Amino acid sequence: MTALFAKNALLPSGWARDVLLQWDSAGNLTAVTPGSVQPAGAEAAEYVLPGMVNLHSHAFQRALSGLTEIAGGGETAAKDSFWTWRDLMYRFARNITPAQMEAIAAQLYAECLRHGYTSVCEFHYVHRSPDGAMYPRVAQTAESVIQAASLTGIGMTMLPVLYNWSGFGEAPLTPQQNRFKTDAADILNIIGALEPLRSGQVEVGVAPHSLRAASSAQIREVVAALPRSRPVHIHIAEQQGEVQQSLAYSKRRPVEYLYDELDVDARWCLVHATHLVEAEVTAIARSGAVAGICPTTEANLGDGLFPLESFLAQGGVFGVGSDSHVSQSPVEELRWLEYGQRLREQRRNIAVSAKQRHVGEFLWQGALLGGARASGRAVGALAAGKRADVIVLDADHPNLYGRTADEVLGSLVFSGNDNLVKDVLAGGQWVVRGQQHVAQQAIAARFKQTLAELREYRR
Incomplete structure (x- = not known):
């Protein structure tokens, strides 16, 4: 049994004093006891939070960060969008090897851990070799990414992606998309191959890429084959172009189309859902599906703003993800989630409730x-039976110095750009100490070598 004594810990009910956290060798919290006395020899910390979940990641895209910020020439300069951004992403995806995927993912996950993410949901769609053939081990690329998670210590939900078409109406894939090609049988084979890797640190769900890349019949077949406990993620209504294509094909908007065709419930995560009408907002909130919001990527790609205020008013559940990894910080995602709403509504302090008026705490808990x-x-959550995923803040940093507990998250989310995460425990293992990942140097060296190998595909 291992322990940490928190002078202030964020529990599901709010901040509590003198909390003794204990966990076992399997990485599970066995007891969370407020009002305790610090045991002899137990480590102590001033401010302790549950680690954040990064609910949407395409790990290999970490290698593209900063490389797509060049406008197209001539008349195209004013027309850059998500669809033009995809060109460079496709060039990387067409050539990347499983070993390179592992190196990039390890760098990303170490960065995520250092900033307070202790879990990641990996929306993984590069399954085939560069020539379009399946690898001898059908789950080889997914295994490489899971290996990166194991190396860094981050918890993983692997989501193999069903990606069979290039557009609505079962349009054939383009040559650039051949490495993504999977039908329902392929995805079920990959999921089956990953079953032995499931553990306290690894879960396996599924991700139909989008309604334009997978038919409703395929999605229905795959979802029906999975146990009810497994998560289902899907990109939905990210860009206006997608909405217009859905209307042209089905006479329905994407979220409307999804809910008409499939039984969407709380096991689902609808990623982006940027462009909604009010009836769609209501449908998502009532179903219990999670709105997976990725504010830094959605801003980087010019997608738009999720209608958060209306969604929260109807009891909607949300989470955040780093998606294309222009940022690896949950603080930045939460900050820009709130700031986007302030700009949209021209008001302050949007993400609150009648019971919780502190914006930072509302966002973190939500x-x-x-x-x-x-x-x-x-x-x-810091609760018995949950994974021992804990972050310790730097109480000596000027941004937190002298703060009361109920002021900490407001300062964390809305004060400056320094990383205030000092130590991180993931699955019962200390993986970050003094803001450094325990394998940071070796991981960075492999990442730099991979960038050198991929350099030719940047042009």
Whole structure:
């Protein structure tokens, strides 16, 4: 049994004093006891939080960060969008090897851990070799990414992606998309191959890429084959172009189309859901599905703003993800989630409730709830039976110095750009100490070598 004494710990009910956290060798919290006395020899910390869940990640895209910020020439300069951004992403995806995927993912996950993410949901769609053939081990690329998670210590929900078409109406894939090609049988084979890797640190769900890349019949077949406890993620209504294509094909908007065709419930995570009408907002909230919001990527790609205020008013559940990894910080995602709403509504302090007026705490607790649901794992709270995923803040940093507990999250989320995460425990293992990942140097060296190998595909 291992322990940490928190002078202030964020529990599901709010901040509590003198909390003794204990966990076992399997990485599960066995007791969370407020009002305790610090045991002899037990480590102590001033401010302790549950680790955040990153509910949407395409790990290999970490290698593209900062490389797509060049406008197209001539007349195209004013027309850059998500669809033009995909060109460079496709060039990377067409050539990347499983070993390179592992190196990039390890760098990303170490960064995520250092900033307070202790779990990640990996929306993984590069399954085939560069020539379009399946690898001898059908789950080889997914295994490589899971290996990166194991190396860094981050918890993983692997989501093999069903990706069979290039557009609505079962349009054939383009040559650039051949490495993504999977039908229902392929995905079920990959999921089956990953079953032996499931553990306290690893879960396996599924991710139909989108309604334009997978038919409703395929999605229905795959979802029906999975146990009810497994999570289901899907991209939905990210861009206006997708909405228009859905209307042209089905006479329905994407979320409307999804809910008409499939039984969407709390096991689902709808990623982005940026462009909604009010009836769709209501449908998502009532179903219990998680809205997977990725504010830094959605801003980077010019997607738009999720209608958060209306969604929260109807009891909607949300979480955040780093998606394309222009940022690896949950603080930045939560900050820009709130700031986007302030710009949209021209008001302040949007993400609150009658019971919780502190915006930082509302956002952190809300994202924990939604992220845990989307992950399908026992995470997201400091409570017995949950994974021992804990972050310790730097109480000596000027941004936190002298703060009371109920002021901490407001300062964490809305004060400066320094990383205030000092130590991180993931699955009962200390993986970050003094803001450094325990394998940071070796991971960074492999990542740099991979960037050198991929350099030619940047042009």
